Amino acid sequence: MNIPLILFTLLIFPGLIFSFTASLALEYLFRKAVARMQRRMGPSYTGPLGILQPFADFFKLVREKELVVTRYSMPRLAEALLVLGFSSLVVSALYLPLNPYRVVAPFDFFIYIYLCCLVAPLSLILASLSMPGPYTALGVARMLTFITLCEPAYFTSLLIPVVLTRQDGLSYSIYATSTSAYVFWLNPWTLPLMALALVSSLVTLQAKAMLNPFNIPDAEQEIIAGFETEFSGPLLGLARLLHDVDFYVTALSIVYLIMGGPYPYQHSSPQGLLLLAGKFAFVFLASAFIRASTGRLRVEQALSVLGKYSLAPATIGLILATIYTLT
Amino acid sequence: MVLTASTIQLDVYHAVVFSAIELLVLAITVYLCYIGLRSKKVRYTGVYLSGEGEEVVSELTPSVGGLYWAFIRQYARRIYKLIFERVQTGSLSDWFYYISSWLGLLVLLSVILSLLYLFAR
Numbered sequence: 358m359n360i361p362l363i364l365f366t367l368l369i370f371p372g373l374i375f376s377f378t379a380s381l382a383l384e385y386l387f388r389k390a391v392a393r394m395q396r397r398m399g400p401s402y403t404g405p406l407g408i409l410q411p412f413a414d415f416f417k418l419v420r421e422k423e424l425v426v427t428r429y430s431m432p433r434l435a436e437a438l439l440v441l442g443f444s445s446l447v448v449s450a451l452y453l454p455l456n457p458y459r460v461v462a463p464f465d466f467f468i469y470i471y472l473c474c475l476v477a478p479l480s481l482i483l484a485s486l487s488m489p490g491p492y493t494a495l496g497v498a499r500m501l502t503f504i505t506l507c508e509p510a511y512f513t514s515l516l517i518p519v520v521l522t523r524q525d526g527l528s529y530s531i532y533a534t535s536t537s538a539y540v541f542w543l544n545p546w547t548l549p550l551m552a553l554a555l556v557s558s559l560v561t562l563q564a565k566a567m568l569n570p571f572n573i574p575d576a577e578q579e580i581i582a583g584f585e586t587e588f589s590g591p592l593l594g595l596a597r598l599l600h601d602v603d604f605y606v607t608a609l610s611i612v613y614l615i616m617g618g619p620y621p622y623q624h625s626s627p628q629g630l631l632l633l634a635g636k637f638a639f640v641f642l643a644s645a646f647i648r649a650s651t652g653r654l655r656v657e658q659a660l661s662v663l664g665k666y667s668l669a670p671a672t673i674g675l676i677l678a679t680i681y682t683l684t
Numbered sequence: 685m686v687l688t689a690s691t692i693q694l695d696v697y698h699a700v701v702f703s704a705i706e707l708l709v710l711a712i713t714v715y716l717c718y719i720g721l722r723s724k725k726v727r728y729t730g731v732y733l734s735g736e737g738e739e740v741v742s743e744l745t746p747s748v749g750g751l752y753w754a755f756i757r758q759y760a761r762r763i764y765k766l767i768f769e770r771v772q773t774g775s776l777s778d779w780f781y782y783i784s785s786w787l788g789l790l791v792l793l794s795v796i797l798s799l800l801y802l803f804a805r
Contacts, residue, residue, distance in 0.1 A: 441707075463696055468696075
């Protein structure tokens with residue numbers, strides 16, 4: 358085991374520094390794309406074309422703004438939990454084939470899901486509850502309601518290509534699935550299943566990132582900022598960073614596990630890089646389009662939409678994928 | 685599939701331990717960076733309750749029971765309606781029929797499973 362290389366992947370690429378930079382850059386692109394779709398300017402002043410705006414926001418919140426606490430708050434616990442959530446998302450991203458020194462294990466898909474769908478949301482929920490308030494409690498209650506549908510839907514949609522992948526000694530492996538996913542798009546029998554997985558995962562991406570029409574847990578005008586109401590200064594900076602990294606890792610997982618990443622080409626080849634960038638742009642623009650063109654749904658409407666367009670197609674796809682692998 | 689030299693192949697148990705160590709190292713690193721970066725300014729305030737003081741509510745956060753009933757009433761309406769209509773009719777005999785049929789089913793299941801266990805052993 359090459360320890361310096363492991364530390365490099367963990368701390369630099371595609372770990373800490375890359376994930377931090379990529380997620381904030383993605384926030385800029387997302388805000389700019391949504392603004393353009395709505396005939397607005399978007400971030401324009403900080404850095405060339407406003408590209409440094411999310412970085413300026415983050416460092417201003419963390420370095421300059423004051424932390425507002427009450428006698429019931431536990432800000433140190435909230436900080437530790439947000440750091441844990443951020444770290445779990447970065448470590449989960451190391452399982453994706455973007456990592457040049459990757460860990461491959463049978464059933465590593467479940468480690469990814471555990472880190473991405475359990476540790477990260479629970480950290481955010483517990484961090485919110487560490488800074489209590491009536492709006493926070495309401496926001497957390499909404500988030501918990503959402504998570505009961507959204508996370509199983511995300512898990513099920515990613516499970517479709519994982520179940521379809523049959524490789525000796527590497528069952529339920531992220532790497533094996535990513536390298537085989539493009540084959541399922543070319544096979545007329547598995548193409549509809551992959552389409553179901555893609556539709557379901559795109560809907561889930563909006564819900565996981567709490568973007569329109571699923572921006573209910575932090576619904577402004579209704580419950581102030583929901584679970585983020587009591588966050589301020591450095592804590593708010595961390596919470597926003599966690600949100601950005603969550604969006605980045607979820608989008609990346611869809612690109613690799615469902616859309617097949619750069620394969621059949623390698624990451625280092627121009628075709629591979631182009632394919633990877635194109636697929637990522639597709640996921641990102643689809644999300645921005647939904648965000649820009651929809652309004653907020655009520656809680657029960659959102660749950661119904663999630664059930665119809667995310668959980669139901671993913672479940673049907675998974676059942677059909679299981680039948681296909683058994684025959 | 686070709687596993688290259690830049691791939692660590694582990695079994696799932698070692699992968700869990702490996703990820704846990706990575707998570708720990710990264711969390712400590714991020715926390716130290718954050719401590720070094722963060723603002724030291726802290727302001728203490730009262731709890732924000734739409735401009736009201738803290739005395740307007742008995743508890744600052746909802747009780748566990750309150751959260752449970754809010755979830756059941758708002759988001760699991762069908763279950764709530766079923767329980768409300770079938771069990772809480774106000775008639776003791778309805779409740780007795782419901783609970784006796786349910787307990788009867790459980791007793792029947794336990795008898796069948798015990799017999800199956802005895803014969804299958």
